[in-house]
Amino acid sequence: DGGITQSPKYLFRKEGQNVTLSCEQNLNHDAMYWYRQDPGQGLRLIYYSQIVNDFQKGDIAEGYSVSREKKESFPLTVTSAQKNPTAFYLCASRKGGTNLIMNTEAFFGQGTRLTVV
Amino acid sequence: KQEVTQIPAALSVPEGENLVLNCSFTDSAIYNLQWFRQDPGKGLTSLLLIQSSQREQTSGRLNASLDKSSGRSTLYIAASQPGDSATYLCAVSKREAQKLVFGQGTRLTINP
Numbered sequence: 542d543g544g545i546t547q548s549p550k551y552l553f554r555k556e557g558q559n560v561t562l563s564c565e566q567n568l569n570h571d572a573m574y575w576y577r578q579d580p581g582q583g584l585r586l587i588y589y590s591q592i593v594n595d596f597q598k599g600d601i602a603e604g605y606s607v608s609r610e611k612k613e614s615f616p617l618t619v620t621s622a623q624k625n626p627t628a629f630y631l632c633a634s635r636k637g638g639t640n641l642i643m644n645t646e647a648f649f650g651q652g653t654r655l656t657v658v
Numbered sequence: 659k660q661e662v663t664q665i666p667a668a669l670s671v672p673e674g675e676n677l678v679l680n681c682s683f684t685d686s687a688i689y690n691l692q693w694f695r696q697d698p699g700k701g702l703t704s705l706l707l708i709q710s711s712q713r714e715q716t717s718g719r720l721n722a723s724l725d726k727s728s729g730r731s732t733l734y735i736a737a738s739q740p741g742d743s744a745t746y747l748c749a750v751s752k753r754e755a756q757k758l759v760f761g762q763g764t765r766l767t768i769n770p
Binding site: 547556573576581582583584586589599629631633645646648649650651654 | 694745758761763
């Protein structure tokens with residue numbers, strides 16, 4: 542089945558540790574996104590990528606890093622510089638691309654819940 | 659800066675009622691608007707996508723409308739069922755950079 546797979550479902554991070562969240566899609570989508578969801582704050586954009594080997598900061602990129610070496614993969618690293626990383630992280634994709642035709646549907650993975658211990 | 663607001667934040671209705679969820683946005687220069695459903699602890703499921711040139715979209719018991727000039731969208735749910743209980747989010751695609759901007763959602767409870 543086509544879709545977006547996020548792993549792991551639950552992740553625990555110790556203070557000062559970097560962790561990487563995986564996001565893989567087999568929808569042949571060009572654009573991929575990472576969002577963070579906190580109670581009462583809705584979804585906030587961390588990073589997004591329109592094509593391979595290119596990505597842009599979203600609204601809350603500090604303390605996070607990404608790579609886009611393959612079209613189907615967009616991993617997110619939560620670094621030790623992120624002071625409040627406990628949250629629910631959601632990855633999304635859509636057909637998009639560098640053209641400006643935006644009328645495509647976005648699809649989401651099932652999320653990764655990150656907790657600092 | 660585009661802002662998206664959803665009212666009410668929470669809604670509880672008896673089973674079988676028809677209901678309307680509201681979404682408003684400040685910048686009418688959008689490409690499209692999408693409605694999602696989110697169950698507790700889960701990801702988002704796409705319900706309906708309305709292009710900027712469209713006025714409404716329908717899928718089963720769901721109907722979404724879009725009025726760009728007034729910056730409003732509504733999601734109409736007919737004959738509500740307990741299985742419709744979830745948080746409903748709307749999101750608009752901004753003109754630049756393919757960003758999706760989300761509202762904070764409406765938490766819907768359908769009581770049997």
